[in-house]
Amino acid sequence: DGIYVAELFHGPTYAFKDIALQFLGNLFEHILKERGEKMNILGATSGDTGSAAIYGVKGKDNINIFILHPSGKVSPVQELQMTTVKSENVFNIAVKGSFDDCQAIVKQLFSDLEFKSKYNLGAVNSINWARILAQIVYYFYIYFWVCDKQQIDEQHLRFVVPTGNFGNILAGFYARRMGLPIDKLLLATNENNILHRLISRGDYSIKDVVETYSPSMDIQLSSNLERYLYYLYEEDAETLRKKMKELSGERKIHFTEEEINKIRTVFLSHESSNDETIRTIRNFHTNTGYVLDPHTACGVNAANNMMSKDNYIYVCLATAHPSKFPEAVYKATGKYPEKPKGISELNDLEKQSYVLNNSADEVKSFVKNILEEGDKNAGR
Structure with a gap:
């Protein structure tokens, strides 16, 4: 599909x-x-x-x-x-x-x-940085694996990345800068939507954290965004320093329309509510028999939303085993996920x-x- x-x-x-x-x-x-x-x-x-x-x-x-x-x-x-x-x-x-x-x-x-x-x-x-470096590798591995399974026109694949701290998707950004021939990176988040607000309308203002079914993304201040902004500002460290000072003082960063458009040349984004997360786990399980964890469900929901508008191939990074979030899975499917021995x-x-x-x-x-x-x- x-x-x-x-x-x-x-x-x-x-x-x-x-x-x-x-x-x-x-x-x-x-x-x-x-x-x-x-x-x-x-x-x-x-x-x-x-x-x-x-x-x-x-x-x-x-x-x-x-x-x-x-x-x-x-x-x-x-x-x-x-x-x-x-x-x-x-x-x-x-x-x-x-x-x-x-x-x-x-x-x-x-x-x-x-x-x-x-x-x-x-x-x-x-x-x-060494952790980001190691994560870059699997973007290349996955890309070549998918290419081996399916004929893909260059830049016809998008990675979907559930993220709160901007670390995992930053690795994808670096992979793309290194020449990985993908289209855009689709950032998937929950109701703590500061990154979605940034990409969709240029609003990077810190709000209160909301508890969700995907707690690893219950974040309002993404520490790795600073690394991406360094490139957005053409590797101008002084501009970046001023913007981070602005964030510290005003709890927001102001972006120009030109800067927002530049961000969108690399990133797309989608926000999933708690209800949408549960519904995605339920529907995906009903249709495929596969159980998603709530973070990955945010990614699949984002991909489903985009696929109604285009014909790209989407690779959603599954970030955690569903048994780490049994209550969310039970709420969605009526069954607790099978636990591996280590859990x-x-x-x-x-x-x-x-x-x-x-x-x-x-x-x-x-x-x-x-x-x-x-x-x-x-x-x-």
Whole structure:
């Protein structure tokens, strides 16, 4: 029917982020050993990044990892995947706030150059360039796989990318810049639609986060957009700096009509409501027998919307196994998705996390206490 679903979730945490983070964990360990150095990873997650990062570096030599997630605002499976890992170098921090709050804390700590240097801070989420680099690869792999299965005229294929933080689709943007002969990238999002508003009408203004069935996209401030804007502004770092200052002060960025049109030469976008997400899971399952997770459902819904207007081939990136979001699948199909062994065993494991207030200073003190004094009761 013109839609391919590319399953990118066949890693240890059943999320697309495993592909890059398994590579990144081994890369870090190798380089740190070679240099005789240590690293303390600090990251924020809206769900999948945290568990994938933890599984990528757990038990690795010369690495500690501190992952912040919004307390009570990730799926139960995502929480279990993070908090049941028993490893001396893993520290889960549940922040009383939103993902955007967690991300702001991480950025603030990285901006403290003295603290960053003293404690050898490093990143594993999509603000780390090496992770974006690894993700570029599967765009090429998928393109050639589809070309092998189906005769495609040049630039007659579009990738559909469910995204909230603009990391996965940024990798597609770089692949396209490197010469991958695709048409446009279709950005799929949920009711936290800041990226859709940007592409569709030039409105990049921060609003309150809305809880949805696709929590990994419950984001209003996309940290990777800054990298794309660098190219939008013709690699003018000073203009970009001014625009980011504008965003910080006014909670919005102003774009000219020319800039909006330039964005649209690369990106299309579509927003899916909660109801549309559930309906897409239901209809796709009824028609094909295939079960989508709610993030991928946003992508399929976006593709369906566009296919009514054109005849492009759409490849939707499936970002997570549906069993990570059982309640949404049950609501859509009346059945819980089948759990792979790695997920079904989680309920039998003991959880451990540290609950902290939405405070950069409190998180900074926690990290400092752990690294200097080994105080694992801090923030309990």
